[in-house]
Amino acid sequence: MDFGRRSRGLRVMWARLAAGMVLIWHLGLQGCDSILGPGPEVEEFGLGLQSVFRVPFDSADRGWEPFVMNGTQYVALAAEILDSMLYELDAATFQEVQRLGGNIGNRVHDVVYFEIGGASYLALASSKGVEPKICRWEGRQFVEYQIVPNQDPSNRMTDLEDFVIDGVSYLGAAMTESPSYVFKWNGTAFEEFQTIPTRHDARAMKFFNMEGVKYLAIAAHIGGDVAIHRWSGSSFEPWKTLDAQNAVDLAVFYINDVLYLAVAEHREGPARIYSWSGSDFEVAQSIDATYTHSVHAFVAGGVNFLALTTSGHHNRIYAWRGDKFEQ
Template sequence: MCAARLTEWCRIPTSGARAVEPFELDGMSLLAVPQLAYDLPGRPADMNGGDSDTDLLLLRKTVGGYEPFQTLPVPGGEDAEFFRIGDRAFLATASIRRGRGPYEYATESTIYTWSGSRFEPFQTVAGFAAKQWRHFTVAGQHFLALAQGVALPDTAPVNRPSLIFRWDGEAFRLSQEISSQWAYNWHAFSVGGQDFLAHADHVEPSRLYRWDGGRFVVHQEVAERHGRAFATFHADGHDYLLVACLLSRSRLLRWDGDRFVDHQVLDGLGGRELAVLPGKHGPYVVRVNFILGTREAPDTALSSTLYQWHDGKLAVVGEFPTFGGTDVAVCADGQGPLVAVSNALSADVRFATHTVVYRFTEQAPRHRDRGRSAR
């Protein structure tokens, strides 16, 4: 195997960061970071507390890091999804809640559009504990899907399913509801000449949906519970679907021509997000871990994992520290790949911590390096 490393490139002060979304726009390299909450002075540490009347940070890449570009009012920020339709650029943001406790989960999530100099509100969507937007195209049509919901005793009567919207040329219109209780994520991809949409749920089974020409229909279940995220890659002539789970072991599935079947079980719990990096001799996968333990007493200082494809399996080739890790995204500059990782909770369960951007390098094996890196 080739030696690979993640070397810290820069740190960004954030508070309860829940996602990282790098994108290119009008010659700028931007990074959107939604924030769940700010710490409340004098209050005890509580991953479910804090002030959720927060802003999304929009940052512009410079020579040595990122500088402020714009802030957007995104209370209880969980996600940001950048996409284009024709010559228009959009940034869809997801808000899980607002307030300082008790919290309002029935809140609007805002889709912004680029004016030429800044992002401005375009459309709001009424949601409930919104977690993630995902834009994708099928059969020449633009879709925008919202994963949402939270299954708590006091929210059960008003919980809502996940939603899929379709672009009609002027706005996003509701196209389909997807059964969910505590949804987290989507992943759209094609395999075997078919279009699929994976939907992750913490309480219900995570399911793979297939486009039948008019709507998405259930194709198979891919995790019984605790679903958080997905990734797909092609290696050694096969297509693979990786399913990250928080309280269950994450699994790698292989396409057999009709369904995804079990291929490998990954060690460890706490899986929250995934990203794939191309390599010289096969793909790499970054797995970001969130917490272990309970919501009331979480262990947030975990090691997250770098895998390399080797001999038909994902093999661990490095680890790096995360603190309530929530998201990972890959981008690149003139020096090569960058890997952005959002951290939501410090070791003492406070929201104020750092989002970290790493430089990814792949090279021949070498002597042990004492620098800060994951290998």
């Protein structure tokens, strides 16, 4: 994911926390105390955070994708300058499996893993002038399988979202310039399915189900809102717009059967969490945070947590207490 160029240091901070959070969420591990600040608030909820794994990365690395393939845990690293990497969990450490460099993984902004028909794939979103790729696992490594169709190579993909509707696989792509795209699997490859007009610099895309209906939310950095599109049965149609300023990331999650949508807003002001009331989205909570870069929801030890990364040294994990998140 691309969260701007304020400084390489900020991207390192985001990458470390994001990596730790997804490892906790996907692997059931504990990690990342070195960048979280005071820890007693977390200990109170029975989640002691300590560094478990360290994976080398460059200051311009963009994001991580943890996944399980054939019973083995992997982490893919998206890199803007150096080679993107694939690591495998071997006993107590992550070992390098493959460098996704050269024509495969050049200048990658996001990476997502998915499976179709028993085959494993990695989709790589690249920067301007670099063709996005789909790679397929061939037993020992990922190899280039398809170039993602892109009408304007100068329009950069910032976020990828894979999802399935009625047994058919789709791949959504948020773009820096309108429109953003939805690609559909035709049985052998992805083809362009739908263009979605978006505000400038779309940064995040999230697919979710609510009350049996499918939705696609897109966060815009410039213009600032979160546009939610509803599946009509044949395409995504504009549905609702949530107020946000400089939105850069989204997290969708359920607590006690209520759907929540948290928005990371890169501005001087709180990060907002919306909830579905049954007829509309309402602001359920505003968390005091400045220039939020990313938001991640996860469950550990039966407790719901929300991690926010921000500019400076104020990254925090919040735990759900009854009806709201608290430190």
